Amino acid sequence: MIPILFIITIIAFLFVHLTPGDPIRIMYGAEIDQETYEQMREREGFNDPLVVQYGRYMYNMAIQGDFGQSYRTRSDVSEEVLRRFGYTFILTILSMFWAILIGVTVGIISATKRNSILDRLGMISTITALSIPEFWFGLMMMQIFAVQFGWFPTSGSGTWLHLILPSLTLGFGVAATIVRFTRSSVLEVLREDxxxxxxxKGQKESVVIWSHVLRNALIPVVTMAGLQFGFLIGGAVVVEQVFAWPGLGSYLIDGILTRDYPVIQALILLFSFQFLLINLxxxxxxxxxxxxxRYE
Amino acid sequence: MTMTKNILDIKDLTINFKSDGKEISVVDGISFHIKAGETLGVVGESGCGKSVTSLSIMGLIPSPPGRVAGGTIEFEGKNLLDFKEKDMRKVRGNDISMIFQEPMTSLNPVFTIGKQINEVLLLHNDMNQTEARNRSIEMLKLVGIPRPEQIYSNYPYQLSGGMRQRVMIAIGLACQPKLLIADEPTTALDVTIQAQILNLMQDLKEKTDTSIMFITHDLGVVAEMCDRVVVMYSGQVVEETDVDTLFNDPKHPYTLGLLGSIPKATEKIERLYSIRGQVPQAGTVEKGCRFADRCDKVMDRCREEDPPLFQMKQGHQCRCWLYAED
Structure with missing residues (x-):
């Protein structure tokens, strides 16, 4: 895991620094004269060779545990990340909960009632869910359940009600993937001796399915669900923006828009770390x- | 007639399977019975309908595509085909149980051996976990498993094929069924283990007085295990007789062919006899005897008319025009 993270730091660093756009120009635009601009570049160390800049970044991070300060707000990136992490964490966990709940249930129903109307309906819904972009789906959810019915707040945070729409939006695409995976896995296990x-033995069909079949069928589903977590982290960036959810996703988007290098680097590293951790x-x-x- | 009653009585059983929109009779009007305490051998090549027949007794034909299209399966005088699913569940594993051909895949890999024996005990008996555990360990001892307490908490992958088949037998006999259906229980095992399992089954049968329906394609196994034999070919019973007559005075050319293809240790022969051709696919023979194309003694009549079962002597029937009296 450590070597992988090391490689990721290099990629993240190069990716950020080689992207066109200058953080100082973006922040101050034409307000500052050339001299001040040069001074600021010098202060941030932008004039040093990339290798030196990378070395400084790694030294600060790995030895000092300092992820740097945001160019824009001058606040510590690590503090800001910690503050926002909880929001994103609860959003992704709840999304995954929906995804597994909907995905496994519908997948089993589809498999056991294979080729029935329920199965067809399930398969059509999954294709639809997979094809709809998240931002649009989020806006539709907002339009229907927040604006028309007024059941949920449109955006922002504060109560648990704020969480429902974003987490459903985010979980839906993953749920569709899990449905398809569970269905094929259950169908396969159903053929087992x-x-x-x-x-x-005279066991009830419900017990056969929910105990004998499911325990075996879930093994590949768990792998897939884990991998989908990566997708969820990516999706969270979009969904947070749509619902103005104050998590890491919106922080990342702000960071990218202003070429806030320390913010982008820290978040890419964090997302990668999460992904690796989930795989573990x-x-x-x-x-x-x-x-x-277990025994081997 | 003997006085023992029939535990199982199958009459005119027909089982159809749907394939490509067409219904095909995989089992075509078969009748046979099993007496209490008896071991009946059901012999035939792969695809002759013997496994489907056994699954239909359990009410476990995959449906769709399969369905029982006619006939009766009477178990202790009651037609199992009239049973509702709920009542059938009380029969499975309790009155009638089944062991399968593939011990390697017949146990659930994620549950311990103990849990899998307990399951059938708890389903059909009024016992608590401790009682079930004790009974399971007793069953493991009964089927000759060493260190039963340890094996009880093992998982299937930790056991060899022979051991797993012993566990399957333990599960099958746990509720003291009246009928045990053994669908080629030794086919997947190597020869020494085969002999052990057969001895074990013979032993347990004497102890428990369970009737056995023994499905196999191995006539050597039949000679060792069975009292009577039903020979099936392409979904029909072609010969039914006691085991002595089968080996000493077989009538049907198919049975003769099967017996002829067993190598004998006492003779030196250049080439082992084999029945030429292949089993016709179910539903492809339109008229005449289904065995006609492979038969050494085929006559014109065989190609025209489907032979009925002819009564040979007491308890011996044969489906062949050679024995027509007219």
Whole structure:
């Protein structure tokens, strides 16, 4: 994990510094004269070779634990990240909760009632959900449930009600993927000999499905759901912007718009770290689902 | 007639499967019975309908595409085909249980052995976890598993194929069923383990007095295990007799062919006999005997008319025009 993170720091650094656009110009525009501009460039160290700049960045981060200050607000990036992390965390977790709840349930129904109207309906919905861009889906949700019915606030944060629409919007696409995955996995397991054994014991069909089949069918679904977390982090950036949710996503967008290098670098690194961490957790969770892995 | 009653009595059972919009009879009007305490061998090549027949007794035919299209399956005088799913569940694993061909895949990989035996015990008996556990360990001991307490908490992947089949037998016999259906239980095992499992089944049968329907394509196994034999070919019963007659005085050319293809240790032969051709696909034979194309003794009549079952002597029937009296 450490070597991967190291490579990511290089990529993130190069990506940010080689992007066209100058943070100082963007921030002050034409308000400052050439001399002040040069001074500011010198102060931020932009005139040093990239390698030196990278070295300084790594030294500050790895040794001092300092992620730098935002060019724009002059506040500590790490403080701001910590403040906003909770918002994004609860949003992604809740989205994943919806995604798994909807995805696994609909997937099982689709598989057990294969080729029925329910199954067809489920499959059509998943294609639709996968094809709709999140920002548009979010706006539609807002239009219907917030503006028309007035059940939820349109945007912002504060109460748990603010969370419902953004998390549903974000979870929907992932739910669709999980539906398809669960369906094919359950269909595969249903053909296994041990399912026939369970039925031959006189076990109820519901227990056969929810215990014998599901425990086996979920193993690949868990992997996929873990990988989808990466997608969720990306999606959160868009959804947070749509719903004005004060999480990391909107911070990142602001950062990119103003070429706020320390902010962008810190967030790319954080997102990558989250992704790696989730993959690790997925690997560990195998042990609970598959006894063979637990012992080996 | 003997006085023992029939535990299972199948009459004119027809099972159809739908494929490409057409319904095909995979099992075509078969009748046979199993007496209490008896072991009946059901012999035939792959695809002759023997496994489908056994699944239909359990009410486990995958439907769709399959369905029982006619006939009756009487178990202790009651037609199982009239049973509702809920009542059928009380029969499965309790009165009739089944062990399968593939011990490697027949146990659920994510549950312990103990849990899988407990499951059937708890479903059909009024017992608590501790009682179930004790009974499960007792069953493991009964089927000759060493260190049963340890195996109880093992997972299937930690056991060999032979051991897993013993576990399957333990599950099958846990509720003391009246009928055990064994669908090629030793086919997937190597020969030494095969012999052990067969001995075990013979042993347990004597102890528990369970009737067994033993499905196999191995006539050696039949000789060792069975009292009577039903030979199936392409969805029909072609010969039914006791096991002595099967080996000493077989009638149907198909049975003769099967017996002829067993290598004998006492003879040196250049080339082992085999029945030429292949089993016709279900539903492809339109008229005449289904075995006609492969038969050494085929006559003109065989290609025209489907032979009925002819009564040979007491308890011996054969579906072949050779034995027509007219």
């Amino acid at each position: 041990y399912v026939r054994t369970a039925r031959a 957790l997925v690997d560990i969770s195998y042990g609970f689902l598959n006894p063979q892995i």
